[in-house]
Amino acid sequence: MNFQLYPVLSLIIPLLLAPLLYGIINRTKAKFAGRIGSPLLQTYYDLYKLIHKNFIYSTSSSWIIRIGSLIIFTVTVTTLLLLPFACIPSVISFSGDILLFVYMLALIRFMMILSGMDVGSSFEAMGSAREGYFAMLAEPAVLLSLVTLVVLPVSKIDLSVNTLLKMLTLNNFFTISPILFILSISFFIILLLETSRIPFDDPNTHLELTMIHEVIILDHAGLDFALITYATSLKLWIFSSIISHLLIPIDIVDNQLLNIIIHLISIFAISIVVGIVESTFARLRLIRVQNLILGTFVLSFISFIICWI
Amino acid sequence: MFFLLSSLIILLLNALVSKIFLDKNKKIILFTTCSSLLSLVVILFSSLKFLLVGTFAVDNSAINTIAVLPWTILDVSLDYPLFELNSISAFFLLPICILSILVTIYAYKYFQKKISSTHPINHNNNRTNNMASFWSAYYLLLASMVAVVLCKSNLLFLICWEIMGLSSFFLVLYENEKAETRRAAWIYLSITHIGTLAIISFFICSNLNDPSLRMFCLLLALIGFGSKAGIIPVHIWLPKAHALAPSPVSALMSGVMIKIGVYGFIRALIASNISINNNPFSNIDFNFSLVVLTVGMISGLGGILMALAQHDIKRLLAYCSVENIGVIYIGLGLGLMGLSTNNSTLAILGFSGGLLHVLNHAIFKGLLFLSAGAVISATHTHKMDKLGGLIKVMPLTAFTFFIGAISISGIPPFNGFISEFLIYFASFKTLSLSLNHPSLHTFTSNPSVIIFITLSILSLAIIGGLALFCFSKVFSIVFLGEMRSKEIAKFLLFYKHNQNADGGTLITLPQLSLSFLCILIGVFPMLVLPLLSAPIKFLTKINNDNVMAEFLSISNIFKNITLTFFIAASMLIILYLVRKRKRIKEGTTTLSPTWDCGYHAPTTRMQYSASSFTATLINFFNHFMYSKKELSTPTKYFWDKNNDNDKAHFHSSNLDLITELLYRFSYHKTLKFLSHFIRIQNGKINFYILYVIIFLIIMLIWSLLVI
Structure with a gap:
């Protein structure tokens, strides 16, 4: 079967498998804590249960929170349209779509902040303010990583996510993989930030004064909450997929099916790493968070400089 | 041309008529409004026709005949045509006319309301007297803005420029009983004149035609026109004047008048004969492009940082204009760098991004100021921390402000994204081309090119992140949550029962049309490319085929962007319908108070305020x-009741x-x-x-x- 003829697979695979990543992370954490842990498919059960729940809205809220979850979900899926998977090309690909990719993520964040602010609670507002602040600090790091990818001495056809993620081949593995390795570390930290994992945010706490994502969605319920949870798991998939493409050469095996399986395994491995980080690290103090984000900028900057040597 | 000039004369006559007759007969204002609207529409259509016909004409003779270099001589003779329409001025006439038409409609209603609601007894007589001068200055400003971009000789240009500055000075002085307003207008007047001084010196210097003075000339032009545009450090008049002028005036000043500064700067570039250079790094032009880039970056970052820290909604929007002018200058700087290093892609894309941002900023900043005006006239306060929850009483204003906020943050699918996309794309494409094409190797050998392009990408990224933060703050503090001040809440309750707080059709219609334009340009960006091609050719003097090839590739990208948006929109609609069906089927949508962590006596004052929202960030940038x-x-x-x-x-x-x-x-x-x-x-x-x-x-x- 020639998978390259079916770009829509690069959309379907994440849509099916993304919630599994949460299961893997939770299993890893359970193993570290010596527990058995929840089933691997727990997130699917949760989503199923949430979809069948009733709608509850705050009396203070407006159409923003009602439309917010829908926009967050659809934009996340649209972002997936631009993302290739292993040998499968992305559904839509054009020169310059990296910028659309980055700014789609910004749209998600904007709606997230507004949905949080809509209910008029200080808790949600606190989360929203932090979300905007940390994301703003991460923005230059993301863009600088993109600049580094663009200036890497590899022939590229255009500025699309599709070509940029597929530039690592066995031929140039030894010349560019050190740079890509540093970049993937910086992307990993951004992953932890964007999907609100430890050390930025603790997904298990709802009422600590330090959390970000979990507090924004306090007043979401039912289908809306399901959509946001699903969208966040897709976001986790998107960033894991970027890292996996930066680390594994695109032509590592000729067999297309095997290629896809290798990428799947590496994405699951990244989830395990996230789980390990969550089990072994403590959440950072809020004042320290900005230092870590600036650290990613420094990492991207180092890789940018290495490009010119 | 005949139509243009007669429209201009009608605008001038309106100024005269309203000064003389408005005191005696208030009905006259309807007449002047209609006639000025008509003349603005005529100007809009003739400039549109000029741009489009010039683009699609089989032979480009129409463009070539007009491509006379203006301003090369200090020309005081008045014998040949005083006014001419070239593609740059036609392009700048678009935002001027679009915004002026809508703002005039808005202002007609806005000031009617204003007279009846504020100071009904004391100042009534005084106010109407003011109104005559106000309207006369208003029409004078419209006429002078149109005239400035049409001027051919530089003497006439200076005259129109001064009329523009003075008439807007009088408009700022509308609420002249406040000492603060008088001070703001005074600062504006002095900065304007510093600018004019620089412009006059620029004309004199460039007339000397001395190559050694070239850099000095260009810097004079940057400062002179920049003082009107509001680049840092000559921006200080802008937040004060725009915050204290009545909202339609701020919309007009912030939306288009500061763009006249950009227009003047571009004209100065053309007059200084900057064109594509066959010897890369001819030092003066290249260094000047670095200066422009630096100014753009500093204005962008400084403007948005200051905007974040503001508690006054109009002052915030004014600082945000400084930021957007910065983005425009980054675009122009990249274009200049492209010209001076013989890189036509960078030149075309950079200038297109800058010019398109001029149009886009006029649209969304006008929209935001008009919406803010609607909020202010309903609540009588500028302070964000007193507002909140307005989305329930002013649904239309909230909707338009929402569109404007997304557009100005540069987020898809609205127009701000398109122009920022072009500027980003210019930088990224240059970086990627410079490595893979050996013919451009000289280009990469100069490290300052790479450094400055990377810096501009980074500063655009930070500006984007901060703008998102800033506008999510404004929208959520003003429109979301619950009303923070009890007095205003009572006030709005009155509106809710008696009349529409949005302010009626004539107030909402201009806002809705501007938000429609935001969506139109954002979703169908290829529509604006034909408007851009003629000015780009005129500005860069790159031959037609190159420009067309570049525009073709951009339009392909834009088609893909439109396609992506359509897929997203259809998904959104399907999802919405599915959810609606589920809601109807189950019929149980519960409304309950916001979850409050078990604390059952929350007050509206406990919500996050504008300053607490940004406190961490302000500390970071302290x-x-x-x-x-x-x-x-x-x-x-313990609190002592007797001791306040x-x-x-x-x-x-x-x-x-x-x-x-x-x-x-x-x-x-x-x-x-x-x-x-x-x-x-x-x-x-x-x-x-x-x-x-x-x-x-x-x-x-x-x-x-x-x-």
Whole structure:
């Protein structure tokens, strides 16, 4: 079967498998804590249960929170349209779509902040303010990583996510993989930030004064909450997929099916790493968070400089 | 041309008519509004026709005949056509006309309301008298803005430029009973004249035609026109004047008048004969492009940082104009860099991004100011921390402000994203091309190119992140949550029962049309490309085929963007319908209070305020801010009812670093230096006679020695 003829697979695979990543992370954490842990498919059960729940809205809220979850979900899926998977090309690909990719993520964040602010609670507002602040600090790091990818001495056809993620081949593995390795570390930290994992945010706490994502969605319920949870798991998939493409050469095996399986395994491995980080690290103090984000900028900057040597 | 000039004359006549007759007959205002709308529509269509016909004409003779270099000579003769329409001025006429038409409709209604609702007894007579002058200055501003971009000779340009500055000065003075307003107008007037001084010197210098003065000339143009555009450090008039002028005027000034500064700068570039250069890094042009980029980056970052720290909604929007002017100058700087290094892609894309941002900023900033005006006229306050929850009483205003906020943050699918996309794309494409094409190797050998392009990408990224933060703050503090001030809440309750708080059709219609334009340009960006091609050719003098090839590739990208948006929109609609069906089927949508962590007596004042939303960020950037905090804590453990002074109190304000450091500091230093000379003028007549004698003796000695 020639998978390259079916770009829509690069959309379907994440849509099916993304919630599994949460299961893997939770299993890893359970193993570290010596527990058995929840089933691997727990997130699917949760989503199923949430979809069948009733709608509850705050009396203070407006159409923003009602439309917010829908926009967050659809934009996340649209972002997936631009993302290739292993040998499968992305559904839509054009020169310059990296910028659309980055700014789609910004749209998600904007709606997230507004949905949080809509209910008029200080808790949600606190989360929203932090979300905007940390994301703003991460923005230059993301863009600088993109600049580094663009200036890497590899022939590229255009500025699309599709070509940029597929530039690592066995031929140039030894010349560019050190740079890509540093970049993937910086992307990993951004992953932890964007999907609100430890050390930025603790997904298990709802009422600590330090959390970000979990507090924004306090007043979401039912289908809306399901959509946001699903969208966040897709976001986790998107960033894991970027890292996996930066680390594994695109032509590592000729067999297309095997290629896809290798990428799947590496994405699951990244989830395990996230789980390990969550089990072994403590959440950072809020004042320290900005230092870590600036650290990613420094990492991207180092890789940018290495490009010119 | 005939139509253009007659429209211009109608606008001028309107100014005269409203000055003379408005006091006696208030109906006249309807007549002047209609006639000026008509003439603006005529100007809009003739400039649109010029741009489109010029683009699609089989032979480009129409463009070539007009491509006379303006302003090369200090021209005082008035014998050949005073006005001409070229593609740059036609392009700038678009935002001027679009915004002027809508703002005029808005202002017609806005000031009618204003007269009846504020100061009904005391100032009534005074106000109407004011209104005549106000409308006359308003039409004069419209006419002068149109005239400035049409001027051919530089003497006439200066005259129209001054009329524009003075008429807007009078418009700022509308609420002249406030000392603050008078001060703001005064600062505006002085900065405008510093700018004019620089412009006159630019004309004189460029007339000398001396290559060694080239850099000096270009810098004079940057400062002179930049003072109108509001680049840092000559931006200090902007937040003050725009915050205190009535909202339609701020919309007009912030939306289009500051763009005239950009227009003047572009005309100055054309006059200085900057064109694609066959010897890359001809140093002056290249260095100048670096200067423009630096100015753009500093204005962008400084503007948005200051905007974040503001609590006054209009002052925030005004600072945000500084940021957007910065983005425009980054685009222009990249274009200039492209021209001076013989890189046509960078030149075309950079200038297109800059020019398109001029149009886009006019649209969304006009929209935001008009919406803010609607909020202010309904609530009578500028302070964001007193507002909240307006989305329920002013649904239409909230919707339009939402569109404007997304657009200005540069987020898809609205128009701000498109122009920022072009600027980003210019930089990224240059970086990727420079490595893979050996013919451009000279280009990469100069590290400053790479450094500055990377810096501009980074500053655009930070500007984007901060703008997102800033506008999510404004929208959520003003429109979401619950009303923070009890008095205003009562006030709005009255509106809810009696009339529409949005302010009626004539107030909402201009906002809705502007938000429609935001969506139109954002979703179908290829529509604006034909408008851009003629100005780009005129500006860069790159041959037609190159420009067309570049535009073709851009339009392919834009088609893909549209496709992506359509897929997203259809998904959104399907999802919405599915959810709606589920809601109807189950029929149980519960409304309950916001979850409050078990604390059951929350008040609306407990919500996050504008300053708490940004507090962490302001702390992070505190080296670039000049923030003042006053904190007084209670002295006793329990509140003493009889002692009001013992209440806890906190107040923070963020002052403009540039104003504080550059202007105030230099002012005090100058004052201190000059105070030494105060002894000379001591009021004793015998000393003055002594001065005269000393002077005569010096003259005597000089004449003896020299003659």
